[in-house]
Amino acid sequence: MLLSLVSRNNKVFFRNKLLVFFSLLSVLILIGLYAIFLQNLQLNSIAEYVPVTPEIEVLVSEWMVAGLLSIIAMSATLGVFGIYIKDLEAKTTADFLVTAASRYKIQLSYVISSCIIGFSMTFVGFICCEIFIVSIGGELLSPIAMLKAVGILILAVVMSSMINLFIVLFINTETAFSTVSTISGTLLGFLCGIYVPMAVLPTAIQSAIHFFPVSHITVLLRDVFTAQSVEKVFAGYELYAKTYKVDYGVIYEIDGSILSSLMSLLFVLSTIIVLGTLSALVFRRKYK
């Protein structure tokens, strides 16, 4: 039954080209912005510290890819919850409720679908990114780094699903949903320090970003993706390596000390637990 609901959601999502397109829209915009100017901007500023080598372009691309993958997880999972809103508004939910399916199972089916679809899209995105990196002369991630990346992506999808679940529980109409989805698509790039590097932002906003859970996914991914290139690019200029990492959000420096990956991971995990619990409570209140 739960499986039937999930497979129904998945079919509805993948056959609705508009839903798929909009869940990838923020990714397409990001790629566009990169191609047009973001990449050059960053190339030039790194070139101020170290001699220009082809590795710099690889580094910048890897940095971009990390941000892109953390965005796919958010926008794809939100797109799937679009089905939930559509069902709610069109009263399709009523047609489920008159079967043996309970409200709780129906809701759970959207969460599971969002994780499955979120992960499949993220995973396809990951493969495309790796192909892209190799095609511009970069190296494939080492097997261990790849495992790390996949692990982080799974966490990213689960957390994104929880964040979006919590948000959509307060939405009842498609109009409201598309507003939220537009805002989230626009804000995400900024809140993960993708459109504008951390260093350029005012300290207050930097601190706000430190509290935004998705940005920790971006940080973790950047660390994994750029590790090899950072070593190459900053060989002989190790002092600048740390400056670069902090300025571009490859690592977070909070109150003068570096935030470890473990801390970021714990923050992500606790976000999943807290929002999961809160969603359950809101759900019970909403449909008691």
Added chain:
Amino acid sequence: MTYAIEVSNLKKHFGTIEAVKGIHFQVKKGSLFAFLGSNGAGKSTTIEILCTLLEKTSGEVTINGHRLGTMKDNERIRKSIGIVFQQSLLDKELTVKENIIHRGRFYHLTKAQLIENYQFVWQYLKLGEIELKKYGQLSGGQRRRADIARAIIHKPSILFLDEPTTGLDPHTRKFVWETIERLRKEIGMTIFLTTHYMEEAANADQIVIIKKGEIIAQGTPNELKERFASDQMVLSFKKEADIQQIAEQLGYVMVQFGDVYKVNIPSTLHAIPIIERIQPFLTSFEVIKGSIDQVFIHINEEAGDMNAT
């Protein structure tokens, strides 16, 4: 157990608004039951309560022997009822077959049972030409066929239809009607119907008319017609006829409408002696049997007057 549905003193409040104010009725097994009412009369609220979609405020509802209210009973009720909603609720992105099979799986049917049931609805609703088409690409009539197929995929014993023919072309309406009739006669399904079309209610075994959350009339179509709709004679006279004199002879009130005169009579048979008496003055006449339409309008107006005073 002769009743498929028993409702007693059913009430539903939304905040301070009383949508349903303590209604009573029974639906016999295998019968066609028509639930009439204008928009906002409490029809949809009642049907949603019966279908377990909305919790009642108070009162007793028994469906197929299960008392509505507890989780277990509600689940048993859901398995024994099918619903054709007013709007089209199947997924536009999926084919008719995928839609029906998916929804069928939500009823805990075994695979073999589901395939058997699908074959049954496939034949019954002539799905052959549309089963592989996407639901979103179907015409209104084809959608209704798919909707009914989905509603009976688990072979329920009661079928609820909420204004099933609103907005359909006459050909499809006829098809829907024939299907409903067949389900009732061949399978013995109980049909619970709400409609705006009075002529559809005329085929019902029992009619209940609801207004502002209260039942204002119920009975068989004939009983209701006898009570609330009078038969009518429409007369037109020769130019030289003395209308005044005729009116005095009739013994009934005669009212002029344009160039014809209308006379309400207790039954069509009463027309015969009248026609015989005034035949020399007539150019033509017509005797009209009271319709269920009239009943509905009459009762609604009457109840409206009562509420107004």
